[in-house]
Structure formats: C-alpha cells, structure tokens
Amino acid sequence: MQGIIIKGIGGFYYIKTEDGVIECKARGKFRYTDVTPMVGDKVDIQIEKGKGVIEKIFPRDSELIRPQVANVTQAFVVFAIKNPDLNFELLNKFLIQCEHNNIVPMVCLNKIDLSSETEIKEVSDMLSGTGYQILLINAKTGVKTDRLKEMLEDNITVLCGPSGAGKSTLLNKLLGKEYMKTGNISEKIGRGKHTTRHSELIEVNNGLVVDTPGFSTLEINYIEKDDLRNYFPEFYDYNDKCKFRGCLHYKEPGCKVIEAVEKGKINKARYEFYIKYLQEINERRNNRW
CATH class of the missing domain: 3.40.50.300 (P-loop containing nucleotide triphosphate hydrolases)
Incomplete structure (x- = not known):
C-alpha cells in the first residue's frame, strides 16, 4: 500500500492512504541507511498483525x-x-x-x-x-x-x-x-x-x-559560491553573456550582470545582497583552512 507521511511524532508516522490515515513505525533497516522518514515522503507500507510498517521511502523531489x-x-x-x-x-x-x-x-x-x-x-x-x-x-x-x-x-x-x-x-x-x-x-x-x-x-x-514554526534567522551556509548566481532569476538572461565563462558577477571585466545593474535593469539592492552573501561564502571557505 502506498501513501504519504502527513505527521511524525515520537517514532510513529501517520500515513495518508486511499484507505485513510494509518499509524506506522519505520522498519528497523532504516537505522542503517542515510534516509530517515520525513513528513511529505511517499512511502510503501505493510500491515502486520494490525500494525503498519514503512517498507520503502521513494526518492524525494525536494x-x-x-x-x-x-x-x-x-x-x-x-x-x-x-x-x-x-x-x-x-x-x-x-x-x-x-x-x-x-x-x-x-x-x-x-x-x-x-x-x-x-x-x-x-x-x-x-x-x-x-x-x-x-x-x-x-x-x-x-x-x-x-x-x-x-x-x-x-x-x-x-x-x-x-x-x-x-x-x-x-x-x-x-x-x-x-x-x-x-x-x-x-x-x-x-x-x-x-x-x-x-x-x-x-x-x-x-x-x-x-x-511550521516561525523563526527570524535562516542559515543557508550549504550554498557554494559557484552556485549562488543560479539562485537569482534576474541573472538568468546574463549568465552566459559575460566576457568570462563562469563569471561570478563580482569584479570581473565585461560582466553583463554588473552592466545591467548600472543600467537599472537589475535591482541594485538585490545585487548588493548577492555580493554581500558571496563575500560571506568566501570568508567561510577561507576560514576552513
């Protein structure tokens, strides 16, 4: 039987299926894998002795x-x-x-x-x-x-x-x-x-x-500097038009993103945030050594 985890509390998972919501525990084998059941997971379950057991967790889209x-x-x-x-x-x-x-x-x-x-x-x-x-x-x-x-x-x-x-x-x-x-x-x-x-x-x-619980700070320190530009949609039209391949849109000559900022086609405040965070990523990277 397939379903989706809608809640997880104290080692019990509640699976929404075509037959209703079924309380399950995860099969012990998941202790030895890198995958732990998570709310939103699509899963296969079995009913054993009137109790549900999660057998498989399908690959996640996000x-x-x-x-x-x-x-x-x-x-x-x-x-x-x-x-x-x-x-x-x-x-x-x-x-x-x-x-x-x-x-x-x-x-x-x-x-x-x-x-x-x-x-x-x-x-x-x-x-x-x-x-x-x-x-x-x-x-x-x-x-x-x-x-x-x-x-x-x-x-x-x-x-x-x-x-x-x-x-x-x-x-x-x-x-x-x-x-x-x-x-x-x-x-x-x-x-x-x-x-x-x-x-x-x-x-x-x-x-x-x-x-989910609200919070006033958010760490995104898993972002790499070469990837950051890909998370700014307003850069998309310019990423491949810069003078240098792999341009980070920072201080490189012939950068089309910098040119677009100067012409007012890209919001300056967003660009300044991009640069600030790019510098933070560099500092973290340097501190690792």
Whole structure:
C-alpha cells in the first residue's frame, strides 16, 4: 500500500492512504541507511498483525532541512511589512532556499493595512525581474486569501517566513477554522512567539499544506559560491553573456550582470545582497583552512 507521511511524532508516522490515515513505525533497516522518514515522503507500507510498517521511502523531489519536509512543490513566503518590520536580507535568504530546493515561491506580503504604498513599492522594486509573484494579503481579514487557496490544489505547500508574520493566522483562514494557535507580537523583541509545535501536512482544496514554526534567522551556509548566481532569476538572461565563462558577477571585466545593474535593469539592492552573501561564502571557505 502506498501513501504519504502527513505527521511524525515520537517514532510513529501517520500515513495518508486511499484507505485513510494509518499509524506506522519505520522498519528497523532504516537505522542503517542515510534516509530517515520525513513528513511529505511517499512511502510503501505493510500491515502486520494490525500494525503498519514503512517498507520503502521513494526518492524525494525536494528536501527542506528547516523545516524538515520532503517533496514540497511551492512555498508561500509570508512576510509582514510592519509589525514586525520586513527584513529584506531574510526574505532574500528564504528565496534562495526555495531556488536551491526547486520550490516555486509565492511572496505573500501580509498586514497590508499597516503598510504604505511606498513600502510596498520598495519590495516590488527589489523583486522586479525575478518573475516571483507577489500577493498583498491580510490573513486576519481574508484579503486575497481565496487566491492562495486556489493555488493549493495538486501541490504540497509550505508556509515559511519569520515569526510573527502571520503564517498560523493564514493557515487558519485557508482551513476556515482555528487549527493553529496564533501568538501576539512581543513589544520587547518585535517578533512573534513560537506557537507552532510540529510539522504536519493538512489537506486543503485537494492539496497538502505544512505549517511550521516561525523563526527570524535562516542559515543557508550549504550554498557554494559557484552556485549562488543560479539562485537569482534576474541573472538568468546574463549568465552566459559575460566576457568570462563562469563569471561570478563580482569584479570581473565585461560582466553583463554588473552592466545591467548600472543600467537599472537589475535591482541594485538585490545585487548588493548577492555580493554581500558571496563575500560571506568566501570568508567561510577561507576560514576552513
């Protein structure tokens, strides 16, 4: 019998199958492999003495480390422009993580009632040329959440973004019920409390959604410097047109990306983030020796 892991707690895995949700344990052989069952995994199971056992884990199309979830096809990257203030560097890191894992991101700017047109335009300008969709939403009142609900069909969707941005509120709105407890923004630290306890796939509109704990920092130190340029969609049209093959778009002469930045065809703030992170990768690499 085949199914998909929708929840894992204390060594037990809950598998969604055509016959309903079945509680399973993993076969002992997985202890001796590099593969551990993960929420989102497609699996083969057997029923032995009335209990389910995971026999096989199918190859993953994508795999996120934090949150730990497999086979995600799209991400709702939820950020508030105000309360808490939007962290552009963190937003860019989430987008890089999506690109690295072949996950299609939808940028959801929440709490638009607290945002000015100038602030919204700043985000739109930064992401111009990336091809990313930006949706202005209000998760609390339901503004544009119907559009997001339509996008869930036939996808495994992860809600990600910093704590306090409104992911749990958005999930509750998509489900039409109070599923996740929501927290208030702490006035002292300017971010939300960790209110989500574990990753779980929930069926919504013929799709599956995972809500995960919010967090305000994100490490992407697994990215190599030669790969980083591939995670900026606005570079795609220029990557093969530079003077030097393998151009990192840093200080090389004849770089078409630098030229596009100077002409205003690529957003300068995004490019500056690219350079900053490229330098961080170099520093980490040098410190290894």
